[in-house]
Amino acid sequence: MIQVNLITGFLGSGKTTTLLHLLAQKPEGENWAILVNEFGEIGIDGALLAESGAVLKEIPGGCMCCVNGLPMQVGLNMLLRQHQLDRLLIEPTGLGHPKQILDMLSAEVYQPWLTLQASLALLDPRQLSDARVRSNENFRDQLAAADIIIANKQDRWQEEDRQALAQWQAEALAGRLLVSTEYGRIDPALLAQPRHNLRTLPQSEAHQHTHHGSGLSALRLDRNARWRRAFNQGQGYYACGWAFDSDTLFDTIGILEWARLAPVTRVKGVMRIAEGAVSINRQGADFHIETRQAPPPDSRIEIIHDSEADWNQLQSELLKLRLSDKT
Structure with missing residues (x-):
């Protein structure tokens, strides 16, 4: 069991x-x-x-x-x-x-x-x-x-x-x-501890969102693609995220400032930088970062907000922070 x-x-x-x-x-x-x-x-x-x-x-x-x-x-x-x-x-x-x-x-x-x-x-x-x-x-x-x-x-x-x-x-x-x-x-x-809370909950009426693909694995980059964006929305929230290939490194101070100042509710990511990698976790004004010696296979960062944001502007600012070939 x-x-x-x-x-x-x-x-x-x-x-x-x-x-x-x-x-x-x-x-x-x-x-x-x-x-x-x-x-x-x-x-x-x-x-x-x-x-x-x-x-x-x-x-x-x-x-x-x-x-x-x-x-x-x-x-x-x-x-x-x-x-x-x-x-x-x-x-x-x-x-x-x-x-x-x-x-x-x-x-x-x-x-x-x-x-x-x-x-x-x-x-x-x-x-x-x-x-x-x-x-x-x-x-x-x-x-x-x-x-x-x-x-x-x-x-x-x-x-x-x-x-x-x-x-x-x-x-x-x-x-x-x-x-x-x-x-x-x-x-x-x-x-x-055993499960003892057996109260019956109503079926959620609010849980609706758009399905993309099989829903069984996270987004992967297409062959020869350097980066990719993905979007999801539902229940009054919006998510926009980016994945970058393993050859793309980001300016350390720049990516931290981008995440700290983005006019959104939530930012979460694991980004490859010259020093290795940094994990980013921001909820409102709470901002937590942690360096990681073992770099991840790629860089991933995602924003969640309670309304539509200027995703293209945020993306433009993010792309400027790449240290490697800007393709």
Whole structure:
């Protein structure tokens, strides 16, 4: 039986950082896999998790949580057929609704193979004061469906955030475990907790988006292409991302300033630079960077915003930051 955990959380709540922390503490000898889904088509989390020591399957384009669930079924079945696993961690997009995934994992056909354990929801309590986030159906239902709430980014909280968390805890926690932390640092023993939150969620009416391709692997560059752009939209959000070949290096200061100053909600990427590589993670004014000695096979960066942005202008500025041949 493969032990399965669903790890949800709205945009920028820290799911990928939490996964990296958990994978760093994976018991020796156990074989873990990650089934990761992103709203955009580029596949940033796959690049961030590629060296984590776990089997990785990507489902980009926000289609893990769709009503038909086909991309997730295919990805899950491929993992079950091709690997002998001890634990599977499933990370849906921050704009994903948990009902379809939980229903599928609980289906009779998977009962001989999977044991669904505690579902974890990452929460940045600062989001509780954001009316747009608080009214989002997916945000509400991710928290409602979870067995354990991880109140993340404690190092960034102000007093009003603590008060908002305390009020939410009094109104909605309903006896479940709440863990406060920063940088996704949680005890991996939480994964072994049983699933006990069996409340029934309504089917999501809002989860609609455009499908591109098979939805089973992140965007790849065409032969001889130096770079490519991909776009996705749905649920009132827009994603635009770029992938560049391995020969393209970026100006370090320039790419960091581009990501920091872009007039958008979210920027995430792994970029090849002269010094090696840098991972970029920005949510609003929060801006986190980390250098990586082992460069990724290519560069990937993606923007998510709650309205249409001037994608062509952002792209023009991005292309000017290349150090290599500007083709």
